[in-house]
Amino acid sequence: MSDEERLKVLEEKAEELRRLAQANGLDLSAEIAVLEEKIAELKRALCLGISPWERVQMARRPDRPSGLPFVQALCEAFYELRGDRVVGDDPALRGGLAKLAGHRVAVLFHHRGATPEEQRRARFGMASAQGYWKARRIMEVAARLDLPLLTLINTPGAYPGVQAEAHNIAGAIASCIWQMLRHPRPTVAVILGEGGSGGAVALAAADRVLILENATYSVISPEGAASILWKDAKFAQEAAAKLKLTAHDLRELGVVDEVIPEPPGGAHTDFTGTVEAVREALLRHLGELTPLPLDELLRLRYKRYRHVGSTNSAH
Amino acid sequence: MPIRRDKRDRYVEIEVSAPQEPLWVRCESCGELIFRRKLQENQYVCPRCGAYFFLSARERVASLVDDGSFTEFLPPRVAEDPLGFADQIPYKDRLTRARKETELFEAVLAGSAQIQGIPVILTVMDFRFIGGSMGVGVGEILALAMERAAQERKPFVFVISSGGARVQEGVLSLLQMVKVVVARERLAQAAVPYVAVLTYPSTGGVLASLGGVADLTIAEEGALVGFAGPRVIEQTTGERLPPGFQTAKFALEHGMVDAVVPRAKLREELSQALSVLVA
Numbered sequence: 001m002s003d004e005e006r007l008k009v010l011e012e013k014a015e016e017l018r019r020l021a022q023a024n025g026l027d028l029s030a031e032i033a034v035l036e037e038k039i040a041e042l043k044r045a046l047c048l049g050i051s052p053w054e055r056v057q058m059a060r061r062p063d064r065p066s067g068l069p070f071v072q073a074l075c076e077a078f079y080e081l082r083g084d085r086v087v088g089d090d091p092a093l094r095g096g097l098a099k100l101a102g103h104r105v106a107v108l109f110h111h112r113g114a115t116p117e118e119q120r121r122a123r124f125g126m127a128s129a130q131g132y133w134k135a136r137r138i139m140e141v142a143a144r145l146d147l148p149l150l151t152l153i154n155t156p157g158a159y160p161g162v163q164a165e166a167h168n169i170a171g172a173i174a175s176c177i178w179q180m181l182r183h184p185r186p187t188v189a190v191i192l193g194e195g196g197s198g199g200a201v202a203l204a205a206a207d208r209v210l211i212l213e214n215a216t217y218s219v220i221s222p223e224g225a226a227s228i229l230w231k232d233a234k235f236a237q238e239a240a241a242k243l244k245l246t247a248h249d250l251r252e253l254g255v256v257d258e259v260i261p262e263p264p265g266g267a268h269t270d271f272t273g274t275v276e277a278v279r280e281a282l283l284r285h286l287g288e289l290t291p292l293p294l295d296e297l298l299r300l301r302y303k304r305y306r307h308v309g310s311t312n313s314a315h
Numbered sequence: 316m317p318i319r320r321d322k323r324d325r326y327v328e329i330e331v332s333a334p335q336e337p338l339w340v341r342c343e344s345c346g347e348l349i350f351r352r353k354l355q356e357n358q359y360v361c362p363r364c365g366a367y368f369f370l371s372a373r374e375r376v377a378s379l380v381d382d383g384s385f386t387e388f389l390p391p392r393v394a395e396d397p398l399g400f401a402d403q404i405p406y407k408d409r410l411t412r413a414r415k416e417t418e419l420f421e422a423v424l425a426g427s428a429q430i431q432g433i434p435v436i437l438t439v440m441d442f443r444f445i446g447g448s449m450g451v452g453v454g455e456i457l458a459l460a461m462e463r464a465a466q467e468r469k470p471f472v473f474v475i476s477s478g479g480a481r482v483q484e485g486v487l488s489l490l491q492m493v494k495v496v497v498a499r500e501r502l503a504q505a506a507v508p509y510v511a512v513l514t515y516p517s518t519g520g521v522l523a524s525l526g527g528v529a530d531l532t533i534a535e536e537g538a539l540v541g542f543a544g545p546r547v548i549e550q551t552t553g554e555r556l557p558p559g560f561q562t563a564k565f566a567l568e569h570g571m572v573d574a575v576v577p578r579a580k581l582r583e584e585l586s587q588a589l590s591v592l593v594a
Binding site for chain 2: 158159160161162164165166167168169170171172173174175177178181182197198201202204205217218219220225228229230231235239242243244245250253255301302305306307308309310
């Protein structure tokens with residue numbers, strides 16, 4: 001029986017139980033819940049009804065759990081570190097030191113803002129050069145203090161602006177990637193919403209990369225790909241499918257290690273549940289990585305990134 | 316193909332087409348008709364107005380290394396068209412066409428060479444090959460070259476001419492940014508120096524990865540240096556770009572590069588830099 005057929009059978013059974021319960025006044029809620037759980041699981045596996053383009057829209061929702069509220073809910077304590085110590089402080093990329101289930105960690109995250117004013121100041125989560133120089137600084141603090149590094153990614157991309165260029169945003173992103181790869185403790189990245197290009201990869205050179213089910217990770221936005229390759233923004237939906245940017249595609253490509261399920265309506269319908277699911281996954285991966293000696297950690301990290309996309313892996 | 320600038324000294328988009336070999340070439344910057352051999356002798360810089368024409372990777376290698384010292388590395392085995400991508404034309408066809416037009420395996424050429432007697436591992440990008448974009452193939456060639464440089468303890472030289480990531484390889488091209496930096500870390504561990512040379516254009520994912528983490532960075536006079544292209548910045552932010560924005564001079568003034576040199580002096584500049592980098 002195919003997954004589609006199994007899903008149909010399960011849905012019919014659930015419907016039958018609901019009818020029985022209603023007709024005979026029986027309490028079958030436990031049985032129904034078990035079936036519903038299975039149905040949700042199958043639907044997730046099948047990615048039913050959600051096209052890549054719809055996931056792109058889900059990932060971009062302003063009410064998607066992420067940013068400062070997410071970190072405050074995830075960690076028992078969070079102390080923000082601000083400023084790149086040279087030019088300024090970027091409200092779109094933030095970070096600090098925190099406690100997660102009793103463990104000291106450093107956290108970096110994109111912050112898109114809740115109010116229109118905050119969103120404007122954070123340029124909708126597009127961090128500028130100061131943001132990435134600050135991220136590098138916080139990574140260095142974490143390395144000195146021997147702390148694991150967690151990153152929570154949700155950005156359309158790095159900010160393309162005159163000041164960003166004047167402050168060497170390319171060098172800042174490159175330095176973040178390098179610093180992350182040199183980090184002496186475990187690093188785990190979670191893509192919560194949009195994983196937009198260089199602005200995302202700067203925080204994603206991690207030992208483990210996890211992604212929420214409706215989040216995306218891509219070299220370019222579907223709109224950008226459409227206008228560059230198809231010379232017509234109308235092809236954005238087609239580009240979204242071809243770029244293989246959905247969580248399940250990324251898992252198949254080996255780019256992410258785990259897809260964290262979202263509630264059926266999407267992460268924005270259940271903030272607390274989403275935070276809990278991310279916390280559980282983070283702790284599990286940190287638990288696996290923490291006992292590894294440094295040379296082993298670095299060896300695995302090298303192996304992971306050195307052979308991305310290469311068929312010739314016998315080095 | 317010349318680099319065009321508008322009146323405010325910004326760069327203008329350029330079309331790269333199949334290399335043709337007419338006897339005369341028109342400089343699109345000043346309109347001068349130049350005898351091809353004369354242009355070649357002048358290292359593809361317009362003798363009248365000084366505009367920079369593209370150098371192919373092979374011409375660039377010839378202009379930098381001691382005669383006959385370049386030994387090209389064999390192309391690596393990589394996943395071709397890992398996503399099975401097609402836009403208006405299949406990506407596989409684009410690759411085939413680029414290979415035919417440039418006579419290169421990929422957008423970067425790698426080999427061992429000597430620069431004024433100093434042995435180096437040299438990698439040179441070619442903008443004619445799908446905009447010098449970095450996909451799995453380019454990432455692999457660069458990583459192999461760096462591993463070799465670390466092993467043989469030879470300085471690593473990387474000449475950039477790239478518009479950024481190879482969009483047709485999706486997120487796998489994005490992850491080449493991590494691949495080349497993880498290999499760059501091997502150079503650092505072996506205390507082997509790395510020199511980046513930025514030419515026209517040095518942008519996007521190549522500048523924001525390997526291009527951004529050299530020990531010493533030299534920009535060619537005609538270079539464009541930036542994360543986002545001028546058009547993207549204007550369209551996204553509506554900002555007016557200041558005169559001279561993202562030029563080599565701008566990069567020097569903003570602390571991004573160690574030197575700016577004209578094309579004719581690049582070889583001499585490199586050898587001077589190398590002389591203080593190697594024992």
